[in-house]
Amino acid sequence: MIEKRQFYINGAWVNPLAAKDHKVINPSTEEPCAVISLGGQADTDAAVAAAKAAFPAWMATPAAERIAFAEKILEAYKARAEDMAQAISLEMGAPIDMAREQQVGAGSWHIANFIAAAREFAFDEPLGDHAPNDRIIHEAVGVVGMITPWNWPMNQVTLKVIAGLVAGCTMILKPSEESPLNAVIFAEIVDAAGLPKGVFNLVNGDGVGVGSQLTAHPDVDMISFTGSSRAGRIISKSAADTLKRVSLELGGKGANLIFADADDKAVKRGVIRCMNNTGQSCNAPTRMLVQREIYDQAVEIAAETANAIPVGPANEAGRHIGPVVNEVQFNKIQDLIQQGIDEGARLVAGGTGRPDGLNRGFYVKPTVFADVTNEMTIAREEIFGPVLSIIPFDTEEDGIRIANDTPYGLTNYVQTGDPARANRLARALRSGMVEMNGQSRGAGSPFGGMKQSGHGREGGKWGIEDFLEVKSVSGWTPGA
Numbered sequence: 001m002i003e004k005r006q007f008y009i010n011g012a013w014v015n016p017l018a019a020k021d022h023k024v025i026n027p028s029t030e031e032p033c034a035v036i037s038l039g040g041q042a043d044t045d046a047a048v049a050a051a052k053a054a055f056p057a058w059m060a061t062p063a064a065e066r067i068a069f070a071e072k073i074l075e076a077y078k079a080r081a082e083d084m085a086q087a088i089s090l091e092m093g094a095p096i097d098m099a100r101e102q103q104v105g106a107g108s109w110h111i112a113n114f115i116a117a118a119r120e121f122a123f124d125e126p127l128g129d130h131a132p133n134d135r136i137i138h139e140a141v142g143v144v145g146m147i148t149p150w151n152w153p154m155n156q157v158t159l160k161v162i163a164g165l166v167a168g169c170t171m172i173l174k175p176s177e178e179s180p181l182n183a184v185i186f187a188e189i190v191d192a193a194g195l196p197k198g199v200f201n202l203v204n205g206d207g208v209g210v211g212s213q214l215t216a217h218p219d220v221d222m223i224s225f226t227g228s229s230r231a232g233r234i235i236s237k238s239a240a241d242t243l244k245r246v247s248l249e250l251g252g253k254g255a256n257l258i259f260a261d262a263d264d265k266a267v268k269r270g271v272i273r274c275m276n277n278t279g280q281s282c283n284a285p286t287r288m289l290v291q292r293e294i295y296d297q298a299v300e301i302a303a304e305t306a307n308a309i310p311v312g313p314a315n316e317a318g319r320h321i322g323p324v325v326n327e328v329q330f331n332k333i334q335d336l337i338q339q340g341i342d343e344g345a346r347l348v349a350g351g352t353g354r355p356d357g358l359n360r361g362f363y364v365k366p367t368v369f370a371d372v373t374n375e376m377t378i379a380r381e382e383i384f385g386p387v388l389s390i391i392p393f394d395t396e397e398d399g400i401r402i403a404n405d406t407p408y409g410l411t412n413y414v415q416t417g418d419p420a421r422a423n424r425l426a427r428a429l430r431s432g433m434v435e436m437n438g439q440s441r442g443a444g445s446p447f448g449g450m451k452q453s454g455h456g457r458e459g460g461k462w463g464i465e466d467f468l469e470v471k472s473v474s475g476w477t478p479g480a
Contacts (some may be wrong), residue, residue, distance in 0.1 A: 002034035007043055008187040010050035011197030017042035022177055027093040027323040027362045028313040036180050039203040044213040047201040051143045051170035052219050054198025059140045059168040066166050067118045072193035074111040080189055087181040089314045092150050093322040096315055107154030111162050113443045117461045118166040135476040138468040140168030141245060142221030145214030149227045150179035150325055151280040156226045157186055159458040167467035172201045174210045178325055215239050229452045247456030247466050249448055251382040252410030255403035256285035260293040262415035267298045269438050271305040271388060275366050278321045279386035283411040287379055288390045289399050295392045299348060299370045302390060306349035306366040323362040324385055330362040333385035337367055340378040345369040374402050404430045409450030
């Protein structure tokens with residue numbers, strides 16, 4: 001049993017001031033694998049006070065020095081990569097090979113990209129030739145409460161911490177209590193990099209406790225949150241009392257529009273992308289919209305692909321999917337699969353219950369529904385599991401209408417051999433991101449959504465801008 005009962009506050013590991021124990025459950029076995037402490041108000045106050053005290057000096061630190069610290073963090077992160085992979089696999093169920101390649105790799109990818117973006121970022125620049133005595137200064141927001149989820153833990157931690165760090169902010173990180181061990185390792189990495197005291201602080205806790213305390217705290221200038229749209233609404237209301245900035249990266253119900261002229265791997269690619277990380281990704285393409293001319297063939301391919309996806313324990317090597325994170329999530333997914341059946345969708349792969357041979361652990365069958373209408377519950381709600389809904393459409397306009405008919409707007413996908421159509425859809429789809437024909441977004445591109453998928457942007461220069469105020473100065477004397 002792993003025990004991690006300390007918090008990282010003001011540059012040191014400290015015992016909680018007011019805390020209760022929390023068991024972390026291994027979703028592959030349903031057995032406890034670790035015990036952590038959940039912080040109380042006194043712990044939150046101590047971390048905020050440390051960040052507030054450290055802020056003036058850190059904000060005044062030259063950008064080049066802040067970037068140098070990020071470089072040290074990247075070096076230490078790479079040295080702890082295997083420890084990080086083992087922790088993520090144990091606590092949230094990512095298969096170990098996937099944890100090494102994708103989960104841990106996402107963190108090093110973002111750190112490196114922020115270093116590159118920060119080197120090119122104009123933190124201090126003239127307004128323009130027309131106003132030689134006007135200056136624009138990009139200044140750190142201040143103390144930031146960072147609340148991160150369990151599904152892609154290092155992806156989200158690095159997107160927030162490194163961006164805030166190079167921007168000149170100080171911070172308190174509250175990771176998910178479902179997957180806290182990776183964040184503890186990250187705090188050890190930050191400590192090894194030698195950041196000044198108080199710049200980075202870690203307090204474990206749950207949303208009702210430390211999360212709510214950070215959101216309402218008068219000395220916290222900003223909340224950066226990734227999680228459910230429901231929690232995002234609660235955070236926004238709480239933060240309104242102190243008028244703090246709130247950046248939200250929330251859920252999604254992405255549409256994957258597959259036209260008759262799509263390449264022959266488009267359907268299989270879409271199913272695999274939906275099921276990756278056991279479907280626990282806010283940007284998963286969980287609604288597959290297929291043009292009617294190829295609909296029957298697409299349903300057959302999707303079913304075959306899903307039925308061929310192996311499911312197994314997270315500690316085993318191989319290209320399989322693991323369990324979902326916990327019992328609550330497992331039960332929610334089972335209920336939604338049953339609701340899909342009850343509402344008349346045609347089940348072509350998977351279904352309720354655990355896969356054959358897996359009687360313990362939060363394992364879900366890779367599930368595909370055909371003949372779904374966009375009014376069904378499984379097409380409206382974010383299921384956050386390996387469940388795909390296939391919906392037919394006729395014309396391009398019809399496909400756009402169905403894709404946009406959702407409260408979410410995170411990522412949409414387009415599969416077509418017509419470049420002009422692809423470009424039209426890129427503009428017409430109401431989402432923060434559009435990926436076409438299997439091409440991933442490039443390094444430094446912003447991640448974020450529209451509507452109930454939130455309004456923050458993470459990654460690249462946009463991710464740094466999220467943590468900056470814009471100060472306009474007139475009467476500046478160049479060279480003085």
